[in-house]
Amino acid sequence: MNTLTVARFTLQEAISRRLILAGAILSLAFLGLFVLGFALIYHNSSELSGPLSDEQSRAMFGTIMSVMGLYAINFLAGFLALFLSVGAISSEIDSGALHAVLARPLRRAEFILGRWLAYAGLIGLYVGLMAGSLLLAAWLISDYAVPDPVRATLLMMLAAIVLLTVSLFGSTVLSTLANGVVVFSLFGLAWLAGIIEVIGGALSNQAMLNIGTAVSLLVPSDAIWRGASYYVLSPLYLAGVSANHEGIAIVGHSPPATAMVIWSVLYPLTLLGAAVLTFGRRDL
């Protein structure tokens, strides 16, 4: 019950601090720009597509534009997760505002879970609305229907929730500034490792593949994005990639491994448990 009270309090805070309003305005601006850019490029696609048939052209542009749009949303959701949670606990401790709250009959675990629930809900809503709007726009403009929008969106939500949980855990043990530095570095590291893994795959370099896999285990956010992106790619695009051994470096060209999906679900749950334990033992 107290968990829900804290979650509600956290949502009230986001509304009161105009976080939701600012996020909504910027998101609308992003979507507007995407729709405008996509429409302009699509209507000039005959000049760019060369010998491709209409169907091939639609699939290629639909795939590329949807993937690029979702990639941007994935980044924005990652940043949102980090900004929301980087000081979720540490800044409350530093300011002293938490003392009166935790003097109440409230378990620290309830406080952490309430915070996490509210942030995860906000991020889930953000990714759902943004990805849904973007894919709808892509379909209306180019008649391109993404093969599996639900799986793609759910995996994107998971990627952002992974980052949220890393940041929330960091907030229980580090100062806000130190946590920000660490979590942004991990975010960048995961992205870099994804690129290394793709290049390693293209060069058949096992060491590079291993590095990519190891970092993906440490911070699976980029690996989850690659899994999500696979469900956006059209079969025609995938056939072309398979034939030419070329593709976009930032997407996954094979479905996510079941083990990776399981790890990606267990990962935030484990970190959330760790956050509860470390915060529970901390002197305030």
Place this chain on the structure above:
Amino acid sequence: MSLNLSAEPRAAGVAAPATVPAIETRGLRKVYGRTTVLHDLTLTVEPGEVFGFLGPNGAGKTTTVKILLGLVRATAGEARICGLPAGDLAARRRVGYLPENFRFHDWLTGAGLLEFHGRLAGLSEEERRARIPQVIRRVGLAGRGDARIRTYSKGMTQRIGLAQAIFHRPDLVLLDEPTSALDPVGRHEVRDLIRSLRDEGITVFLNSHLLSEVELVCDRVAIIDRGRVVRSGRLGELLGATSQLRVTIDRVNDDLLAALKRHAEVLAVEVIDAGIEPGGASRTLAGNGSVTVTLAVDDPEIAPLVAETVMRRGHRLHGLVPVHRSLEEVFMDLVEGGEG
């Protein structure tokens, strides 16, 4: 802006049995790294009393309060609130707390803060709705409950902090520097609030640097220095043990001083007015001035004996006033005099 001091009925089923101490610590110890903040702190606060907890900065006062609330874990020892292990949820249900820095979520309104804390304290929606205006009025914030806390002055923020501390009708209220941001009128009002809480049977644990405040409102005090209690007891005992008599007379001489010394230690001889005739050890006034002799006495009841001694020697007695040492003087002696 003034406090409304009318007593409130206590919530059914929340009163602690009168025989169980409101606070009890035994051998409480807290170590941070190589620094020992609390050494063997043993303390008992009886239910229904106003207890002053005093000490210089770094003495361990706030650490003690945080251990009582479960915000900090003791390295060793035991602490109980109303008979329950300190920090347990059941113990925290019975406690209200005003933190030292009184920082609250400033995006909330005053009423919103009480609503949030009321939910966490387990008050029903009906209770919260009824109590919010009552408590806001009680701390002198009537008409400002719907304003955001970020628009409050320091004094108003401290008042809303007091409101959240007493909102759920606790058995024990821990107040950490409750008047530090208030003007003299506000301080007076908070003293009255503390007294009214005592009248309702609520125990108040007052952690304060403002010794004059403590002196005015507390039944018992403990003075802590470097993590140890150096003195505790009823305020009257602490101050009464070192009381003084101030004797104001027309003149003084060696004979009188020797006679007074048979009853008490002479602490000081002070000439109040000018016009002293030279005369060796004897100081006699030429005009309408007076001399004040300050005596340290164990028992203020010797005052009539002192008066008789003065008058038998032909001196005019202008005044005879028992003077208690202030808490500040006792405090300074204890924390600087090496007892800690």
